[in-house]
Amino acid sequence: DGGITQSPKYLFRKEGQNVTLSCEQNLNHDAMYWYRQDPGQGLRLIYYSQIVNDFQKGDIAEGYSVSREKKESFPLTVTSAQKNPTAFYLCASVPSGTPYNEQFFGPGTRLTVL
Amino acid sequence: KNEVEQSPQNLTAQEGEFITINCSYSVGISALHWLQQHPGGGIVSLFMLSSGKKKHGRLIATINIQEKHSSLHITASHPRDSAVYICAAQGAQKLVFGQGTRLTINP
Numbered sequence: 001d002g003g004i005t006q007s008p009k010y011l012f013r014k015e016g017q018n019v020t021l022s023c024e025q026n027l028n029h030d031a032m033y034w035y036r037q038d039p040g041q042g043l044r045l046i047y048y049s050q051i052v053n054d055f056q057k058g059d060i061a062e063g064y065s066v067s068r069e070k071k072e073s074f075p076l077t078v079t080s081a082q083k084n085p086t087a088f089y090l091c092a093s094v095p096s097g098t099p100y101n102e103q104f105f106g107p108g109t110r111l112t113v114l
Numbered sequence: 115k116n117e118v119e120q121s122p123q124n125l126t127a128q129e130g131e132f133i134t135i136n137c138s139y140s141v142g143i144s145a146l147h148w149l150q151q152h153p154g155g156g157i158v159s160l161f162m163l164s165s166g167k168k169k170h171g172r173l174i175a176t177i178n179i180q181e182k183h184s185s186l187h188i189t190a191s192h193p194r195d196s197a198v199y200i201c202a203a204q205g206a207q208k209l210v211f212g213q214g215t216r217l218t219i220n221p
Contacts, residue, residue, distance in 0.1 A: 044211075107154070107156045
């Protein structure tokens with residue numbers, strides 16, 4: 001079955017540690033996105049990539065890093081520079097060739113920094 | 115003021131009631147998305163529309179481009195409709211999200 005997978009679903013880390021969140025898609029989508037969701041707030045864009053080996057900062061990129069070495073994969077690293085990393089992280093991808101950019105979402109990773 | 119505003123923020127209704135969730139936006143858009151987020155956190159795309167009205171089962175989405183306003187309606191609501199409903203405005207390269215409407219349908 002085609003889809004987007006994120007792992008793990010729950011992640012706990014100690015303050016000061018870097019952590020990498022996985023996002024994989026087998027939908028052959030060109031564009032991929034990382035969002036952060038905090039309680040009572042809308043999703044906010046962290047980084048996005050429209051093509052392999054290229055990515056752009058979103059609205060809240062500070063303290064995060066990404067890579068896009070393969071079309072299928074867009075991992076997000078939450079670094080120790082991120083001041084408030086505890087949040088729900090969602091990955092999404094967009095099919096190429098569509099007139100409007102319908103987004104397909106993964107199940108999310110809930111990160112708790114202790 | 116947020117670029118995308120939803121109302122109400124919370125809505126509780128009885129099974130069978132007709133539900134309306136509103137979304138107003140202040141940015142120029144190419145499309146407006148309605149998404150559904152279940153308690154586990156996963157998000158599903160319900161509608162993407164740029165004009166008029168779309169219907170899927172008991173769900174109806176409308177948009178008025180001139181007034182920069184969209185509505186999501188649920189007819190004959192059911193407890194399984196309980197979720198957070200999110201509208202998002204499609205800009206040039208990204209979505210701008212509303213804060214979501216938490217809907218609870220009681221049996």
